[in-house]
Amino acid sequence: MPGPILEARGLHKHFGHLHVLKGVDLLVQERELVFVIGPSGSGKSTLLRCLNRLEEPSAGSITVDGIDLLDRRTDINKARQRIGMVFQSFNLYPHMTALGNVALALRKVQGRGRAEAEARAREALDRVHLADRAGHYPGQLSGGQQQRVAIARAIALEPRVMLFDEPTSALDPELVGGVLAAMRELRESGMTMVVVSHEMGFARAAADRVIFMDGGRIVEQGPPAAIFGAPQEERTRAFIGQIERNHA
Amino acid sequence: MTFDDFLQAFFSWEILEQAWPILWAGFLNTLVLSAVVVPLGFIGGVILALLSTLRSRWVRWPLIAWVDLFRSLPPLVLLVFVYAGLPFAGLEVSPLTAVAIGFFLNTGAYYGEILRAGIESVPHGQTEAARSTGLTALQALGHVVLPQAVRNVLPDLISNTLEVVKLTSIASVVALPELLFQARQAQSVTYNATPIMAAAVIYFVLLWPVVRLLSRLENRQMAGRR
Numbered sequence A: 001m002p003g004p005i006l007e008a009r010g011l012h013k014h015f016g017h018l019h020v021l022k023g024v025d026l027l028v029q030e031r032e033l034v035f036v037i038g039p040s041g042s043g044k045s046t047l048l049r050c051l052n053r054l055e056e057p058s059a060g061s062i063t064v065d066g067i068d069l070l071d072r073r074t075d076i077n078k079a080r081q082r083i084g085m086v087f088q089s090f091n092l093y094p095h096m097t098a099l100g101n102v103a104l105a106l107r108k109v110q111g112r113g114r115a116e117a118e119a120r121a122r123e124a125l126d127r128v129h130l131a132d133r134a135g136h137y138p139g140q141l142s143g144g145q146q147q148r149v150a151i152a153r154a155i156a157l158e159p160r161v162m163l164f165d166e167p168t169s170a171l172d173p174e175l176v177g178g179v180l181a182a183m184r185e186l187r188e189s190g191m192t193m194v195v196v197s198h199e200m201g202f203a204r205a206a207a208d209r210v211i212f213m214d215g216g217r218i219v220e221q222g223p224p225a226a227i228f229g230a231p232q233e234e235r236t237r238a239f240i241g242q243i244e245r246n247h248a
Numbered sequence B: 001m002t003f004d005d006f007l008q009a010f011f012s013w014e015i016l017e018q019a020w021p022i023l024w025a026g027f028l029n030t031l032v033l034s035a036v037v038v039p040l041g042f043i044g045g046v047i048l049a050l051l052s053t054l055r056s057r058w059v060r061w062p063l064i065a066w067v068d069l070f071r072s073l074p075p076l077v078l079l080v081f082v083y084a085g086l087p088f089a090g091l092e093v094s095p096l097t098a099v100a101i102g103f104f105l106n107t108g109a110y111y112g113e114i115l116r117a118g119i120e121s122v123p124h125g126q127t128e129a130a131r132s133t134g135l136t137a138l139q140a141l142g143h144v145v146l147p148q149a150v151r152n153v154l155p156d157l158i159s160n161t162l163e164v165v166k167l168t169s170i171a172s173v174v175a176l177p178e179l180l181f182q183a184r185q186a187q188s189v190t191y192n193a194t195p196i197m198a199a200a201v202i203y204f205v206l207l208w209p210v211v212r213l214l215s216r217l218e219n220r221q222m223a224g225r226r
């Protein structure tokens, strides 16, 4: 088995007096799909945002693909190309077409010429089945399509790990399926993924491991069947029970 | 005063023909002056707006003081100070330089505030998305935030530009031969108000299309918000 592609140890994060991450260890193997669940405010987004240093951890270490992310000498902008991120609110650039959104970093970060960047951007859009929407602006796309463009924007840079922060929770129910399908295809292509989401069905079907977070700590983790079927911790049980009631 | 006297004083064709070369030269100078001070003020504004995105209080407080100062000083006072005051400190400046400095300070402060509001109107998620793909802070600002910021405050930018072009007429107090100065010259030689009238008409013809454009943009934005 290859070593972990992502390794975070002893992560702490303070916002002023608020202690949000209280020593999180997270090892993710290559091609693994890790699901992170937990109540609101438990620190899931903060954890994810520390993993590409959108948030500066207060303490701990993070290594991605052999790069020490918190080392002063690390070029964070270079490192971030290996860590794709997808946001709950898509965050597409509204003044650029879908193609422009995907091509921007290919050109400005990777320094590719316009033609090559656009060819790669088209390929990425094709992978999320939106090649025919390349010329559309975000305002002309449905929420589900926008999120798939956001996925294309990330995968176009050929990241080693993808982070998803509640990628479907801003979507109308009928649009969720398309995004999950795109994520499933991504997984089948061998992408390593860390997903914060409460899509239990998807977790059961696709996740290798489910992590339950509460109060800034990892409370329990294991295969989906174990976490959903026979949680060991009382807090996990309560949380999963609550989610299942909400979705019933 | 008879009607003919009135026409003769304000709308004399003869006087206009006589004064036209002087007025035309003034008009061209006003255009050149605008082409200098608008970009200069805008660049000053961009610099101030960029500085305002820095969180450090070592930048923030001096910045607020700077903007407050140059928005409070009447532009005419500022210009006279630069032109007539600085020489006492051993700094002789030409009229054009004085006007350029004055507008850079005054207009820059206004453009800066408008652009800052524009930048703040762009959701932070835009910057985060850009940074997450490896763009530097400056690239994210330049490619993602600023284009949206400018679009969001375009009516205010145009409105301010309109004010700036009008304000170039204060350059006449430092004897820079722009449109108003030339009109006053012509008026004093001809003893007739027609050149002033003509200058007013020229300003109107120059700026009215911009005013129309502005109204349309404002209406469109209103409709967009509804």
Ligand SMILES: Nc1ncnc2c1ncn2[C@@H]1O[C@H](COP(=O)(O)OP(=O)(O)OP(=O)(O)O)[C@@H](O)[C@H]1O
Residues within 6 Å of the ligand: A015, A018, A020, A038, A039, A040, A041, A042, A043, A044, A045, A046, A047
């Ligand atoms: N930039 C910030 N400044 C101050 N406090 C913050 C900041 N970001 C997050 N927090 C706080 O940190 C805690 C954890 O937030 P986080 O967004 O990581 O939770 P979450 O598990 O993602 O919750 P949700 O399910 O609602 O998205 C919350 O109490 C939140 O208010």
Ligand SMILES: [Mg+2]
Residues within 6 Å of the ligand: A044, A045, A046, A165
């Ligand atoms: Mg969250």
